Structure formats: structure tokens, C-alpha cells
Amino acid sequence: MxxxxxxxxxxxxxxxxxxxxxxxxxxxxxxxxxxxxxxxxxxxxxxxxxxxxxxxxxxxxxxxxxxxxxxxxxxxxxxxxxxxxxxxxxxxxxxxxxxxxxxxxxxxxxxxxxxxxxxxxxxxxxxxxxxxxxxxxxxxxxxxxAGGKNEDVMLSRRELEVVRLFVSGMTIKEIAEQLNRSIKTISTQKNTAMRKLGIERDSELFQYAQSNGLLNLSSHSVDDTGSAS
CATH class of the missing domain: 3.40.50.2300 (Response regulator)
Known part of the structure; x- marks a missing residue:
């Protein structure tokens, strides 16, 4: 047996x-x-x-x-x-x-x-x-x-920074003030990041951030390629 x-x-x-x-x-x-x-x-x-x-x-x-x-x-x-x-x-x-x-x-x-x-x-x-x-x-x-293409999903440093701050509980306006960027720029960077990740809803963005450990990252722990270091 x-x-x-x-x-x-x-x-x-x-x-x-x-x-x-x-x-x-x-x-x-x-x-x-x-x-x-x-x-x-x-x-x-x-x-x-x-x-x-x-x-x-x-x-x-x-x-x-x-x-x-x-x-x-x-x-x-x-x-x-x-x-x-x-x-x-x-x-x-x-x-x-x-x-x-x-x-x-x-x-x-x-x-x-x-x-x-x-x-x-x-x-x-x-x-x-x-x-x-x-x-x-x-x-x-x-x-x-993908149409047969093998493309890596890679967020820029700024996109990742916006995502990290957003899932930490900050509003788009608060992120814009902290990073000294316009609200429109922050909103665009957030939407671009979501599009790259294939995410449509904020709730999915929170899940993605948790799954990738972004909720525990500090801003200096991300390199320019958008990877956690």
C-alpha cells in the first residue's frame, strides 16, 4: 500500500x-x-x-x-x-x-x-x-x-513610489504634496502602474502590494528599476 x-x-x-x-x-x-x-x-x-x-x-x-x-x-x-x-x-x-x-x-x-x-x-x-x-x-x-511577446512587467521608481504611498493610506492629493508633484502627475503615474500590472481596481492594487511586500517597504529600499532591494 x-x-x-x-x-x-x-x-x-x-x-x-x-x-x-x-x-x-x-x-x-x-x-x-x-x-x-x-x-x-x-x-x-x-x-x-x-x-x-x-x-x-x-x-x-x-x-x-x-x-x-x-x-x-x-x-x-x-x-x-x-x-x-x-x-x-x-x-x-x-x-x-x-x-x-x-x-x-x-x-x-x-x-x-x-x-x-x-x-x-x-x-x-x-x-x-x-x-x-x-x-x-x-x-x-x-x-x-501578449501576442507572443515576452515582456517583463516593470514599474519605474516613481510609479512604485506612488503605489507604495497610496496603499499605505495616503490620498492622491497627499502624495502630490509629499512628493512635490501635481495631482495630475500622481494620478497618471498610479494609473500607468495599474495598467502595467493588469489591475483595474484599487482593491486589487492593495492585494498586489501586500503580496509583493510593498506595504513594508520604505522609499529608499526601491532601486531605479522598480525592484525591491
Whole structure:
């Protein structure tokens, strides 16, 4: 008899955590061995128990190791052989591309049926890629819009600065006053950044900022290419 696939599930929302576990229990051969609510707890678990696959929320603030892409990067560096299934509500070009660069081969949108979590675990445990329907549709759209071009999404220093200040709670007018630019210029830079990222709503911009660790960046920690340093 084949050994079960041991799964650790991490999410800061108890309802999602419970739902994901229940969805996984419906799949023969999958065993939930531990649960975590934030990154401190998650890393401690991974250091002390045997785990074959990690299922983790992307936006999971409050822990010592952060959340979003910084956390995924930390996990990939410190547990390089551990397959990761990422749970998220956010789908945009920059995020999906970065996750892929970090070695994540499975992303499940929380708006899809939770059964896709189990399917994702089954796939990554066999070194196969798996994207839930919403994520796959987004990727297909991105490829169509790209028209065969492979263009990196890169924000300028000023665009990134405006995004960082906006998601910190400042208004366009307040940002203009702080940076000594016109309101029109700030608004244009914000809209340009959103267009580059494939984002249409402010709520998605907040999610993107959290996932990329921008909420914790200071203005001097961004280089001229728009990358966090």
C-alpha cells in the first residue's frame, strides 16, 4: 500500500483553513498532518515534521517571515524540495510570473471549487503543474494579450513610489504634496502602474502590494528599476 501524501495547510482565515482541510480529506491518499495560521507557526512546523506538500495562502500577514512573495521566496530557499500549492484571490501578470520564477508550479484561486486544492496536491506530488480554472483562464488571457511577446512587467521608481504611498493610506492629493508633484502627475503615474500590472481596481492594487511586500517597504529600499532591494 502506497504511503499517504502528507500535507501542511496554512491560512490566516479559519473558515478557509477548515474548508481546505475538508476538501483534502475527500481525496484518498492525502493526509493533513498540520495547520498553520501565520508564517512563524508555518516555518516551525516545516522544521519539525515530515511534509510532502505545502498548501499555503499568499496573503497571510502577522508572522515573523512575512507573507506574499517574500514568504514564498523564503520557503523556496529553505525548503527547496517541498512542492507548494499557493492559494490566492489575486490574478495578475506580475504575480503569476513571479510565482513561476520562484518555482511555484501550482496556483489555486479561492473563488474556484475547493476540490481543486486536492487535485493540485495530487499533481505537484508527482512533479506536475496544476492551475485551477480561474488561474488557467487568466494565464490564457495573458498569453493572448501578449501576442507572443515576452515582456517583463516593470514599474519605474516613481510609479512604485506612488503605489507604495497610496496603499499605505495616503490620498492622491497627499502624495502630490509629499512628493512635490501635481495631482495630475500622481494620478497618471498610479494609473500607468495599474495598467502595467493588469489591475483595474484599487482593491486589487492593495492585494498586489501586500503580496509583493510593498506595504513594508520604505522609499529608499526601491532601486531605479522598480525592484525591491
Amino acid at each position: 502506497q504511503d499517504p501524501v502528507r500535507v501542511v495547510v496554512a491560512d490566516d482565515h479559519p473558515v478557509i483553513l477548515f474548508g481546505a482541510e475538508q476538501a483534502l480529506l475527500k481525496f484518498p491518499g492525502l493526509q493533513v498532518v498540520a495547520r498553520a495560521r501565520q508564517s512563524t507557526e508555518l516555518v516551525k512546523l516545516l522544521q519539525t515534521i515530515a511534509c510532502d506538500v505545502l498548501v499555503t495562502d499568499l496573503a497571510m500577514p502577522g508572522g515573523q517571515y512575512g507573507d506574499g512573495l517574500p514568504l514564498i521566496g523564503y520557503l523556496r530557499r529553505n525548503f527547496p524540495n517541498l512542492p507548494i500549492v499557493v492559494l490566492t484571490m489575486l490574478e495578475n501578470a506580475a504575480l503569476l510570473k513571479r510565482l513561476s520564477e520562484l518555482g511555484v508550479t501550482s496556483v489555486v484561486n479561492k473563488s474556484d471549487d475547493l476540490s481543486h486544492i486536492g487535485l493540485a496536491v495530487q499533481h505537484v506530488s508527482r512533479n506536475l503543474e496544476y492551475m485551477s480554472p480561474s488561474v488557467k483562464a487568466s494565464l490564457d488571457t495573458l498569453r493572448m494579450n
